[in-house]
Amino acid sequence: MKTSGFARLMLLPLLSISPVLQGNPDQLGHYDVGSFTLDASIGYLSGKSKEFVYDAPTGRKVSELDWKISGEPIIRGEANVHLFRWLDFNAQGWITLQQGRGIMDDYDWFNPNQILWTHWSHHEDTNLRQANEFDLNLRSWFIQKPSYQVAGMAGYQRTLFSFLSKGGCFTYDNGSDIGCFVPGESVIGYKQVYKSPYIGLAGAYLVRSFEFNGLFKFSNRVNAKDVDQHYLRTLTFHDQSNHSKYYNAVLNAGYFIKPQIKLFVEGSLTYFPNTMAETEKIDNSTGALDYFPRGAAGLGNRNYIIALGVQYRGKVTETS
DSSP, X not given: OOHHHHHHHHHGGGGGEEESOSSSOOSOSOOSTTEEEEEEEEEEEEEEEEEEEEETTTTEEEEEEEEEEXXXXXXXXXXXXXXXXXXXXXEEEEEESSOEEEEEEEEEOOXXXXXXXXXXXXXXXXXXXXXEEEEEEEEEEEEEOSSEEEEEEEEEEEEEEEEEEEOOEEXXXXXXXXXXXXXXXXXXXXXXXXXXXXXXXXXXXXXXXXEEEEXXXXXXXXXXXXXXXXXXXXXXXXXXEEEEEEEEEEEEEEEEEETTEEEEEEEEEEEEEEEEEXXXXXXXXXXXXXXXXXXXXXEXXXXXXXXXXXXXXXXXXXXX
């Protein structure tokens, strides 16, 4: 999707709405039932996904793959509807604009008596094939003052990252075997999906024409899944955990250029700590399937977003 097309899409609802405010904003933003806000922003995503293999009986780390997101443009949208005086419905999400660049490093510890890795491969030709997130939540404003508000929230979020590494070079067996893969040849594909029911807190503070917002979300019931496709070994690994945690913090600062239009800058940090997972291994050449219990694998992610955007505040026009 092109940014210009996204902007046109976000502007379409403005044809049938009327401004909520008729002067400088002198109080915070939840007015009448049916009032709403629409946000559109362009941002920058960076971070890293990790996958692990463990010797389940001992807990010793056998393998670690680090998938780095070098920094990719995203578009983000958000809609918030004031259902009742105390309750909002919120929907938001972001998606990468195109396939992005990344870097992958693959480390192995095949000698249990050795602290440093025995095998390492490095893949500069790594693509972030896709990354996106959507979030649905309800916000209950239990403190509402003219200049500040605080809400409790509950919601559901789904986050996806997909990578593909090609080519690259390796040093195996403590440096006794050094070489490179065929340039452009697919080596490993990897995808993570996090499904997160969560709770959180939201707050807003208004001073003159400036508005500051903060958000914190937490979950310890994340369903975390990944798929690792080793093309050269014709192996596929499926890992899953229902015990992952999730943390997210967002800070937003905006300035009202008009009573109903705000320009803002926003920063977001999301953290899925490494969680132990169960594993299913499939040999694609023979069809053989092996299962390994929880503790045989792990996955995690940390990502950052910085965005610039515009918000429109309005109210649905009543028709007779």
